[in-house]
Amino acid sequence: MERKLAILGSTGSIGQQSLDVIDRNPGKFRVQILTAESNSMLLVRQALHYKPEAVVIVKENLLDEVTSLLKGTGIRIYGGHKALSEALRDFQPGIVLNALVGFAGLLPTLTGIECGMDICLANKESLVVAGELITGMKEKFGSSIIPVDSEHSAIFQCLQGEQKSSVKRLYLTASGGPFRGRSADYLEHVTREEALAHPTWQMGPKITVDSATLMNKGLEIIEARWLFGVEPENIRVVIHPESVVHSMVQFVDGSVKAQLSPPDMRLAIHYALNYPERTASGIPEVSFEKPLTLTFEPPDTKKFRNLALAVEALERGGNAPCVLNAANEIAVKAFLDGKIGFLDIGRTVETCLNRTDYIRKPDIEDLISTDKLARVRAGEVIDAFIYR
Numbered sequence: 001m002e003r004k005l006a007i008l009g010s011t012g013s014i015g016q017q018s019l020d021v022i023d024r025n026p027g028k029f030r031v032q033i034l035t036a037e038s039n040s041m042l043l044v045r046q047a048l049h050y051k052p053e054a055v056v057i058v059k060e061n062l063l064d065e066v067t068s069l070l071k072g073t074g075i076r077i078y079g080g081h082k083a084l085s086e087a088l089r090d091f092q093p094g095i096v097l098n099a100l101v102g103f104a105g106l107l108p109t110l111t112g113i114e115c116g117m118d119i120c121l122a123n124k125e126s127l128v129v130a131g132e133l134i135t136g137m138k139e140k141f142g143s144s145i146i147p148v149d150s151e152h153s154a155i156f157q158c159l160q161g162e163q164k165s166s167v168k169r170l171y172l173t174a175s176g177g178p179f180r181g182r183s184a185d186y187l188e189h190v191t192r193e194e195a196l197a198h199p200t201w202q203m204g205p206k207i208t209v210d211s212a213t214l215m216n217k218g219l220e221i222i223e224a225r226w227l228f229g230v231e232p233e234n235i236r237v238v239i240h241p242e243s244v245v246h247s248m249v250q251f252v253d254g255s256v257k258a259q260l261s262p263p264d265m266r267l268a269i270h271y272a273l274n275y276p277e278r279t280a281s282g283i284p285e286v287s288f289e290k291p292l293t294l295t296f297e298p299p300d301t302k303k304f305r306n307l308a309l310a311v312e313a314l315e316r317g318g319n320a321p322c323v324l325n326a327a328n329e330i331a332v333k334a335f336l337d338g339k340i341g342f343l344d345i346g347r348t349v350e351t352c353l354n355r356t357d358y359i360r361k362p363d364i365e366d367l368i369s370t371d372k373l374a375r376v377r378a379g380e381v382i383d384a385f386i387y388r
């Protein structure tokens with residue numbers, strides 16, 4: 001029987017790769033909902049091809065255009081951000097693949113959990129911002145989260161058949177990004193184009209910059225903490241430039257399990273969609289026919305401050321990771337817009353972390369207001385950089 005599926009953010013990097021995975025799994029999934037923020041043309045093309053029951057265009061000024069291009073198809077068309085949750089409630093897909101970027105992914109994740117859906121989660125920011133809240137809700141509503149992020153997919157796979165009490169440590173691997181080994185002086189002046197040239201992964205612009213600053217790995221430590229219930233001090237980062245070992249778990253007996261495959265997100269997506277089954281994917285495999293050298297080294301947290309800032313936010317807990325995430329989103333956008341330098345991203349995040357009021361056990365309203373306030377603060381900090 002085909003499982004009904006919503007792909008939130010279907011026009012993005014993960015969204016498009018998810019559709020490719022669906023094509024490679026004929027007869028298994030039925031695309032029920034597709035969504036885009038502003039790429040209305042691609043959304044319409046996807047809708048005409050996959051014939052979902054509904055589409056959501058978040059930018060409401062594009063609603064008329066999408067409506068007229070899909071006229072006569074019978075597809076229900078929604079506009080606006082709230083419609084992401086509304087469409088999930090109206091159509092009740094069994095699986096939600098959340099491929100939205102940033103804080104915008106949080107409310108749809110919560111809706112999916114409340115409706116008892118299985119969430120294939122690429123949107124790591126949901127867990128960064130509201131990990132504790134989501135963990136509690138997941139138990140209450142009996143829904144499950146299957147990670148799509150490659151490191152977390154690797155750990156999830158390594159943990160199959162293992163007891164939680166036998167886990168000693170998680171090792172998240174990181175490529176190190178395009179600036180691995182560069183001096184602080186060099187980092188001060190890198191351009192947008194250099195930051196967007198990732199050595200091993202093709203991804204959306206926000207996560208690509210996060211990978212260059214190592215904030216991505218910081219966000220992933222927080223994500224792993226909530227997905228696997230492991231204490232922060234037992235989550236380590238190791239730089240692995242080849243991006244073949246996607247992460248590792250060390251057990252109490254000292255043994256280490258790892259998951260290996262070429263850097264291609266489609267395998268993690270395929271695994272999450274088919275879980276708990278493991279099926280043929282047709283996706284390129286690691287070859288041992290030619291010499292293959294895999295290298296590992298510790299990260300430089302002095303030069304790449306963001307990693308340390310994320311750990312600090314996780315240790316503070318409460319709304320601190322929400323502040324970290326919001327400030328980072330605003331700072332990354334300012335960097336991409338050419339307004340601030342590369343190292344100003346970390347400076348913005350650090351200043352905001354130290355300026356926002358602390359809430360120990362935030363509810364969803366607290367998180368929404370923390371996010372708003374932190375964005376305003378980050379904007380002020382960035383203005384000060386611009387006029388320095």
Ligand code: NAD
Nearest residue numbers: 009010011012013014036037100101104122123124203204
């Ligand atoms: P992307 O920018 O390529 O795509 C984002 C998608 O979300 C698009 O469809 C866009 O229309 C939609 N969107 C953007 N802003 C929105 C908003 N405010 N409201 C509603 N929809 C919005 O991003 P991506 O690289 O595909 O990443 C998506 C998520 O997956 C991120 O959380 C990222 O960290 C995570 N992730 C991505 C990769 C990757 O290889 N791209 C790997 C691991 C994890």
Ligand code: MG
Nearest residue numbers: 149150151220
């Ligand atoms: Mg990752």
